[in-house]
Amino acid sequence: MLQSLTVSNIVLIEQLTLQFAPGLTVLTGETGAGKSILLDALGLALGSRADFGLIRQGHDQAHVSASFALPANHPAWQLVEEAGIMQEDEMILRRRLKSDGKSSASINDIAVSVGLLRQVGDLLVEIQGQFEGRGLLDISTHMTLLDRAAGHRDLLAKTKEGWQQWDIARKALEAARDALVKAKAEEDWLRDAVDALDRLAPEIGEEDSLIAQRTLLANVSKIGESLSLAEEAVFGELGAQAGLGRALAALEKVAPLAGGKLDQALDALARADAELSEANSAIQSAGHALEANPNLLQQLDDRLHELRQQARKHNCGLDDLPAIHQTLASRLAAIEDESGMLGKLGETAQKWQDYYLDMSRQLDASRKKAAINLDKAVLAELPPLKLDGARFTTAITPLHDAQWGPRGTTAVRFEASTNEGMNAGPIDRIASGGELARFLLALKVCLEESSHPRSLIFDEVDSGVGGAVAAAVGDRLSRLGASTQTLVITHSPQVAARANQHLRIAKTATDSGVVSATRALSDDERTEEIARMLAGETVTAEARAAAAALLEG
Helix, strand or coil, X not given: CEEEEEEEEECCEEEEEEECCCXXXXXXXXXXXXXXXXXXXXXXXXCCCCXXXXXXXXXXXXXXXXXXXXXXXXXXXXXXXXXXXXXXXXXXXXXXXXXXXXXXXXXXXXXXXXXXXXXXXHHHEEEECCCCCCHHHCCHHHXXXXXHHHCCHHHHHHHHHHHHHHHHHHHHHHHHHHHHHHHHHCHHXXXXXXXXXXXXXXXXXXXXXXXXXXXXXXXXXXXXHHHHXXXXXXXXXXXXXXXXXXXXXXXXXXXXXXXXXXXXXXXXXXXXXXXXXXXXXXXXXXXXXXXXXXXXXXXHHHHHHHHHHXXXXXXXXXXXXXXXXXXXXXXXXXXXXXXXXXXXXXXXXXXXXHHHHHHHHHHHHHHHHHHHHHHHHHHHHCHXXXXXXXXXXXXXXXXXXXXXXXXXXXXXXXXXXXXXXXXXXXXXXXXXXXXXXXXXXXXXXXXXXCCCCCEXXXXXXXXXXXXXXXXXXXXXXXXXXXXXXXXXXXXXXXXXXXXXXXXXXXXXXXXXXXXXXXXXXXXXXXXXXXXXXXXXXXXXXXXXXXXXXXXXX
């Protein structure tokens, strides 16, 4: 629900804050007082195209903000959540225009695009009249209104699911076909590449291992020489082990005489002798290994060369070769398994296409049935609204398959003729602003509202009507106000008398120029205003009595 509207420096409005109540609110005032300016200002807050001519003369910027009270599950909260706007007690839409041609928008003081502001605005308010492609002028709303009348949410959800799954399956099939075409074009190259990598069987970390082995083998002579020197130094006639043996023999002779004091030394020398024996075995083993395969160095060089050649061929590192091998093998396997893979993807796509078309047919049938009932109901509402000779038709037409989408395979458009004998045409081209508003009024009273109704604003809904017709308009607006907040700019006393809240706009001359101001009227002031609307400039006692009668009725 729209709670308040604050306007600064918009044409005749210098500074204004309005509080709105539930139910039916009417806005009255003399012609030129600024009623349409208020609507233009609200439109800015709802994301309408920036009109910098609205900035009040003598000022360099204008500002508008609209505050809404919304339930926690309102779709507007879901929409703004993606922009990082968290749910609060209210949602405030702001718009600022600057005389340098710049415009900014925000929601709850977080900057947003004007496009998002408009999307949110369209979820919160429905404006009907001569107003920039909104209301019935927005053809995209026609299907929504018909679907609301049909109440087939389950069919809509299933049709959307069918479309989404079919779209996913089609894209997967198309991608597989494209990949297959590309793979076939290079099949011979693929086979050669996979064969080469099959033979090579590269492994991750292999380059470091090969380099380490190559370094070892390239230095066999140097290592062997060092092994010989080490062996002579430790195990030669004058080596460490021979000396150690002599030390052991000397201590063993005198150990019995030392009363156990040499036992620790003897144990240490014995351990050292054992360690030297183990070292001897290791040195000899290393020496034998160096001589085990004299051709290994060439083999290592050859493998490193092949690995590096394949890495250059595939423009990757040596450690990437195993993954490249697997990828190329998979592509080759896909070519060899062409019929099976494409067949499965094709079956999935066909399954979802059939499901989508079946749901679309059911949805289309439901829409046609709802259209018949809606047309009858709207036609019954037209004569009391001074649209006696008018006809209302819901046209449902098939779409070309390239235009199919999540809402089905048909288009919905409301058509009308406003005079007998006139061919029906698109309602937004046939009807005037006031007629459009009355057509929407008839539609609204025939439709069940959604769980999140938008505030309704009617401009010129009573244009060119009076008497019983104006009373009929007022009655229907009152009925709408009982379930949906409804705002009406009106010149009709019959409509004004049915309001739950009455706002009056008037302009006065001040030191800063002509200023338009709006305020809520008390009961007595309402009587006086309606009397003015009945009588004109001079309000008579008879007009006041007639106004009181309208308010009592």
